[in-house]
Amino acid sequence: MSAFFKYAAVAGWVQLDPMRAVTVRPVQRGGLRAERRALTAEQAEGLLGAARGLAESGPAVPGPAAPGAGGGRRRPDQRTELRDGLIVLLLAAVGPRVSELTAANAEDFFVNGGTRYWRIFGKGGRTRDVPLPGPVAEVLDAYLAEGRGRLDRGREPKALLLSWRGRRLARGDVQGVIDRVLARVEPGRRRSVTPHGLRHTTATHLLAAATDMDAVRRVLGHADLSTLGRYRDELPGELEAAMRVHPLLGPLERRRGG
Template identity: 25%
Template sequence: MIVRLFDNFTIINLFALNEPLYSLAERFISYIQLEKRYSGHTCTAYRNDLFQFIDYVTLSYSSMPVEDLTHVMIRSWLSRLMEDAMTAKSVNRKISTLKSFFKYCLRQGLIKQSPMIKVIAPKISRRLPGYIEEKGMRAIEDNVSPVSVTSLHIFADDFEGATHRLIFEIFYQTGIRLSELISLLEFRVDKSNLSIKVMGKGGKERIIPISAELSAQISSYMDQKRSNLEEFEGGVLLVHPHSGQRLYPKYVYLTVRKYLTEHQITTLKKKSPHILRHTFATHLANNGADLNAIKELLGHSSLAATQVYTHNTIEQLKKVYKQAHPKA
């Protein structure tokens, strides 16, 4: 039973008021989870979006079957969200959820036409993804702090330092996501073929080549893990340097931010693990890598998501032009 609290005095059982729509939404979530194999995070987001929409429809228009939902109701809900200062990006995600939901209803024969065809998504101002300059990444690879006159090492010469350094190296040399890093297993590192197998979004696997240096670094780390820890979570490549447990997202996030800030590796305000993924892709694009190859390495489902890195390449060309051409 789903209950919503709207003020200090009134509790409304919306499920009882509009059971058909809520039940249909649950069937849709089961479909994308079991048949489409969407990730748990995506299914939760879709479910929240759908239930928010149905809550709004139920309170504003009372109970109704799915075929009576119109583009006017959807526009009204989206307008309310934007009035509440929701960003265009978040609104577009909810539009994507509704498009998928009504497409499912169409295939099930529950509606004759999707009301989403008359819903226009708000424009998003595209920001170029931030990335770290190559000299900053060279400092990390050389393990020499760029802000120290005594050539102070960035990473300590112990197991904790080895863990932190490997986090950076894997992020930068493979471009994998944070969730993919912490779930990377030892047996998925193929040292003979110099590659790693990554479990990406939607349970999709992809193989990413690695350098001989990174392979050797991973082997060294695995040896150190066994000699420094009495117990650790088996199978997982990267573990917490003290507890031996699988790394958790916040630990990795804080680790990356700490090193990028303390050693002034970048002037970017945002210093997250995702910056290293952007850096991987941008450096590939700036050095002439094929866009389709970058798409496969990143695990993007659409080339449109990868094309943003061509803008950074153009910006790099403009910078070179201004510095080198006498008429610039």
């Protein structure tokens, strides 16, 4: 919107650029809501651990009935724990746009050379094949074998993620899924986050781990490397960690130790 109105003012379509009055600029990382920024390693590990645990065991006590399903406990065909765990794992580990996640079909996941891939259909008609980490692939396989079949009502035969009514999961439902998983994280490691914040988390931690920038770009589906700057947040202690393992000083450290 900022770029559009800047051009509109230059082209003479409008006399005043309303976006000049916006207090938070896209480049001001610290000015964004905390929910849209990357989780720290401890926070991300807590969320991923809760998602994995939810997918593996489900709730200790059966939850309330889904909205509109009547009173009492949820029936087996309304249980969404496996699906919810998969959603958070995909968002945090792969960093898709929420629209890419909800538009995914079961047939978009395939195996090549023993590795499970997700063919993501992104912006501008571009597609990318992203390999899934082992723990995520395991939960995906379990969901396809068990969880999805419980939710399937035959209404959305291709959709990967289904609501308890058997419809393709809507974009607006994803935040509720994240919040349910967050409720399982111990308070000291819990912080609210949006789907876009998990996309920031993916980019930030991959780059902090010295992953090749072009590889990160391809995982996220960006057209060029410059876009990564908007998804890279600062992490506590990352500069100190980088200087402790300085590549130029490694030989000197080894020589002194010898």
